[in-house]
Amino acid sequence: MSIRRLPLPLLMTACVALSACQRPAEPPPPVETVEVASPEEGGAVSTAPVDVDTAPEPAPVTDPDPTAVDWAPMTLAGATASISCELDYANAGDGDVLSAFDHDALHAALEPCAERGVARLRFKGRVTQDFTRLVQRLASVADELKIGKRVLDIDSSGGMVEEAIRAGDVIAGTRWTIWVREGAVCHSSCVFLLAGGDTRLIGGRVGIHRIIRMSSSATTRAELNRELRAVYGRVRDYLERNGAAVAVADLMMAVPNRSLRILTPDELKLYGLDGVNPAQDDLDRLRLMRKCGQDFVARRDAYVRAFDSTCNAPDRDVEQMANCGLELRTKYGFPDEQCPTESPLSEFDLVDALAAAAGNASRLRILGVPIGEPRPAARQPKPAPARPAPADAASTAESPTASEPADAGDAATSEGEAETPIRD
Template sequence: MPRRTGLLLICLALAACQRPEPVTHGMVIEEAGSPQEGGAISTEPVKVAPARPDTRRPPKTPILEPIRPATSVKRDVDWSPLELTAGTASISCELDYVALGDGEPLAKLDHDGVRAALAPCAQGGVARLRYKGKITGEFGSLVERVTRVADELGIGKRVLDVDSAGGQVEDAIQAGDFIAESRWTIWVREGAICHSACVFILSAGDTRMIAGQVGIHRIIRMSSTATTRAELNAELRVVYERVSDYLERNGAAVAVADLMMAVPNRSLRLLTADELQLYGLDGVNPAQDDLDRLRLMRKCGEDFVSRRDSFARAFDKRCKQPDTDLDALNACGLALRTDFGFPDNTCPAESPLSEFDRDTATLTPPKNRQSGPQAVTAKSPPKQGDGDS
């Protein structure tokens, strides 16, 4: 018996020395830019309620002030003089940015100026707002103005083509709540980034098409008066509670907020394609999809919804390949959707990628393009597993 005990102790000692390697799951950490370049900055004052008087069993977390309700999308647009000082914007009536660029700079942001920029897009019913810069209150006002005029002109298909290193958290949440009620598709194309507070904008889109970088890190409390770690964490907990509530109502996983807490603000964690899918930041917005399914079932029928779901699964499997640029991703989807009967004769405007359709009776992918990494053509049958199963 003593000999067996000795052998057992030796085995346990050896096992203790052989610690498993940490699992990183392909996590990529980069150096983040300075707060002047973007970031996830919170400046809005917060109120942290005092701890309970029972010091024998202090609460694990501070009592938080109630979350402010989301700003209603029905509010009137403020048309007071506006100038973009933290970014640049342009309007295009075309989605083929490779061949046709990003349109004309949006120089005048009053009602007449925005209407003049969007008027040529009324005939095709599609407008693309290209924005490059920080997420600020100016950005939110820009999106509101473009949305309101697009509504006036009957432009129902809107694409926000964004390239941003982040900015103000509160401004991003306010703009995101407006975007969530305004039917925007959001692009992060190759060479572009959506970091820090920009992720809140990304989460608000009805559909997200991503070929660039998406990254997160810890929120910076620039206006904090905290003098201890506990005081700073109490303030941040209020902010993160607001962030979590925002992510939840817009269909993204609240785990994104937890991930942000774990990444120093001087660093940046780039989300992988699998993580973007897992956390509800890529493709069709889960929250909007629930609403659309009910509406489309009544309007377009059960068969339409079934084919739409099958297309979405096939698109994820066949078009979303590593290092695919957004132009090729769109072309792949345009060719693939004909295999599932889209655009649909009954509901052409509700069909996947309908923003590309000038004439809903016909479908042609962008000219002189391959239709994605696997060169999918309209005649190629769906691979096994692409349909309903």
Template sequence: MLWLVCVLGLIACGKDAVPPPGAAEPMTLGSQNETPKVAPAPPSEAEILRGTYWPPAKLDGGVARISCEYDYPSFGEGERLTSLDFFSLVDALSPCQARGVVRLRYQGKIGAGFTALVQRVAAMATRMEIQTRILDIDSSGGHVEEAIRAGDSIAESGWAIWVRDGSVCHSACVLVLAAGDTRSVEGKVGIHRLMRDRSTATSRAELSRELRSINQQVRDYLERNGVATSVSDLMMTVANRDLRILTADELKLFGLDGTNAAQDDLDRIRLTRKCGDDFVRRREAFRRAFDAQCMATGKNFESMPECAKALQGEYGFPDKTCPSDSPADLYARDLPDLLPFEEEAVSNEAKAAGDGGKGAEKGAAKKSASRQVE
């Protein structure tokens, strides 16, 4: 009998002791009710750039210029940006504050410096309430991961993107193009396989796994930016050393030229919450009529504000409930500023044949500017 008592005692010693009712809980080092301390998440880049101390960043692999004008044939490419620090951006963008337009001309590779560039120009433009931001890009590509990072920043900060005549947007640059609120393409847009920057693949199977991972990232990215995911599949069919130039029809079909469908839907949702369904339906009908009647072939730019005013009554604008969002007022107010070529509009066609092609360049600039207000 004694051996049974000893065995039961040993078993009891192996279990956690249960304190009797009302007994104080055993003391431990540190309070058992204390919430574990979790290290705070590091601040995002956007949060950092709200202050005046910006961490060092360098523009590598490209040249950036800042202009406050749409009309690059008349006003040039802008002043070269040599530093990405806070006060350099203050100096560079201050002249654009009154006009409310900044055009960032970038020529070079997509890398960490480019990501920092678009983030910092957007942050300074927000401080200065410069609402119209244009990325005038000429790039043969670069790092896929940085293109996605830069694109996500662009998508959150209201950029229009131009690939103007004579410029290119190849490879990873296409991901940047996808992020714009509007995209205006006159140059060449080309695609091929997007590969990891530092691939460690030693076999086709390993390379396939890497490419599958990249392809999924790219598909997710394109989808959230209103671009057909079939672009990613098409990329996979073109070897990295080759290039496939997309046609104008393909750019439209894939959602890489014109208004960003995802942003357009988001804007419509926000406007519906603010002004109501009826307002949004009338506004969209007005825009269709404006495109058909005021931007038809043969119409000159000076007539657009008057054409917009003539249409407003038909669609119930200006609207008293949301006057600042009435499209007729927006078109009438903004078009003269967005199209700074009125005095030359009549004579450009006559000059185009004898001015070394500058007339054609101005026509392209006008076309890009007109897309900004669509």
């Protein structure tokens, strides 16, 4: 008898039996998207000219010279920048707001940080040409003052794509750690800055969407696509040379500019936008092998892996990750006697020594850990504070992530925010 001729009750029973044999499909992981303001208020905006007839493919991109500093007069319209010598922003704040950007003014702002060798730039605003100039100038003055550890503590909704690429290359050439702290965001073109950082600590929210061509003369979808192919080609080239996945550019293409696709912690790691920069890590391994030896590099690798698996958890705030990383170091023999400044989180050792020498051990604190006193063997992490809409990506000041962790025989390591050491 044909199934079509079965009585209705039998047919229904057969259908139910068949459906019972099928496994219910597992729902795909949730994808978070949010609506955003107009591109002029942030976004990923491209205005660079492209010739859709003769240059459908991207022209070769040359790395900017980080030493060629532009000291032309500048302002930070609609943005604020502060300099602090402290990594503990929760207790010490963000330092002094910069109001002048000439050499003498920036030298005076950074000079107090020279003794401990650590400086943090807190920047809130769009990515523009003046942002690129600011990072370039501060890196130049930091070199003069021998401040080797630099943190970009950023909160940005995006800006100009071409400037983000230029700024990212400057960041890559002048060795910055990047934080997106709790409550902060790194959206749109700001994501390109993450690719340039030596280490990325993310506690806030990182989002992407399509690049918009504000100066486009396209009248058809095909013409607009040819323009965007040239722009995205430059983006892919930039991501590739900085150790990030070019898949980020492809994912951007599928998200309307009026929306934001929020990247999950797993995606940030997958795309190479969180933790230690893989491209820089390859260079550092060679340098450390020559300077500190193979055993140091092996322990450092183990520490990084251990930090990533033990301390760098989405449910921890920056302070908890930092304390975890500091307590984890001793298991791997850090700070190292031969290479103390190359050891994970060495910036905290410098601050400890200075505080003890100044007799302020009882008053100063680094990320909630009393300076000059033995660090607790294993403190129970306090409950993470309620986070605002943007996950907080912040104060993981130089977390071991940057320094590569892994257990003595086990190890673990991209607008999330584990404490990672700032690279020299």
